[in-house]
Amino acid sequence: MPVIESTYKAPYFFRKGFVSTVYSGLFRKVSGLIQKRERITLSDGDFLDLDWSYSEGKTERLIIILHGLEGNAQRHYITGTAKLFNQNHIDAVSVNFRGCSGEDNLSYRSYHSGETEDLKQVIQHILNTTEYSEIYIKGFSLGGNVALKYLGENQHIPAQIKAGIAVSVPCFLAGSAKELHTFKNKAFHDKFKRNLKAKLLLKSKQHSDKLKDKMIVSIKTLNDFDNLYTSKAHGFKDAQDYYKQSSSLQFLPNINIPTLLINALNDSFLSAECYPVKEAKNNPKLFLEMPKHGGHVGFFQRGGFYYNEKRALEFVQQNV
Incomplete structure (x- = not known):
């Protein structure tokens, strides 16, 4: 799929990547979202906390949201996505990775950029206990790498999973670590x-x-x-x-459901390899959008919801 030309226009003050990143991380507020926590036990005896938020009325659609390094389900980039999808008749479950829900996890291990086994267990739990017929996965930064790796390394993902969205993803980890x-x-x-x-x-x-x-x-x-x-x-x-x-970069050619990757060109965390133009052009299911501005998990937009949130909803509505 050819690279998508982005329509994102950052307000003048937010065209600097540092400003967009810091403002969105420290000063943004999202109010009015009610989350209900569920604790699940993993196969190794450890636990994960899931924070659910619901749309009005019964729906068969769900978005799974994955946070970034040292984030949690209460970060405003998570709650912003959940709130917008809830308002559009889609339930949301925001995953707290091991040790990120306010309580240390039990095992010595925790979470990392390539940990997809825990995500598989979350998805299986959802399939076993709910009746959602359409499930989307959206990940940010580290969580975006997890989402892309999961979608690319598994050729037999559940049929209910219909689309993926990944934002500000260090899909080549060695390069991002250097940055x-x-x-x-x-x-x-x-x-x-x-x-x-x-x-x-x-x-x-x-x-x-x-x-x-x-x-x-x-x-x-x-x-x-x-x-x-x-x-x-x-x-x-x-x-x-x-x-x-x-690194999810190596798994991108194998993704076989509609997946959108949004990486801003002024994201200071990303190396050149994190803009996989070749992979997107060679995979009709992978859509790469590279806005000029946005910083890292930024994409400020006036009106309450950020560009990446509205773009994710639009992508799901157009491709599922």
């Missing part, structure tokens, strides 16, 4: 590192045999974190092996 370590992204890098180290300190209380304070203190960069924890806790040799195996 996050550059000076322009230092503020973001340091914030992610602080949050992740704080979680490790909490986890070390339950898993002192595997996590030592000396090890946590030695983490100076996100690459260190992935080398010392992410890779080892999830069965990879090191950070580079984790990036290689988990």
Whole structure:
């Protein structure tokens, strides 16, 4: 499918990627969404918390929403999507990855950019306990990589899954990791590192045999974190092996349901490889949209809902 020409026009002040990213992450507010939490038990005995929100009246349509690194189901980019879809007669379930719902998960492992087994279990739980006939998956950043990898690595996804949307996706993880370590992204890098180290300190209380304070203190960069924890806790040799195996870029040619990828050209987290023009042109089910502006999970638009939210709804309505 040829690359889509984006219609997104950022207001003047939001044309800088940094402004769009920071404003949308720190200052945006979404009100009026009511979420109901459900805890499910995973096959390894750990748990996931799902936050449901519903449209008025019975519907057979559902969107599954996946957050980004150190996000949760209450982030406004999640609740904005859920609220808009609810208003259009589509229920929403926002997934909190392991350890992201306000309570540390039970196992030593947690979540990462390529973790699709937990998503499979969430989908199976939904299929076993509900009667939705149309299910869409929308992921942001890390969650977008999870969504794309899931859709591309599984040739026999459930028939109820009809479309995918992925926003601000680091689909080539090694390149994005390198970008996050550059000076322009230092503020973001340091914030992610602080949050992740704080979680490790909490986890070390339950898993002192595997996590030592000396090890946590030695983490100076996100690459260190992935080398010392992410890779080892999830069965990879090191950070580079984790990036290689988990990048969704390699799975894009295999996606066989309508899928929209929106990556802004001024997203400072993304490397050149995260704009998969060749893959989109060679796959009639993959739609690539590269707005000039938008930053990382930004896409500010006046009127309450952001561009990526309205675009996701439009894409579902046009392609399902």
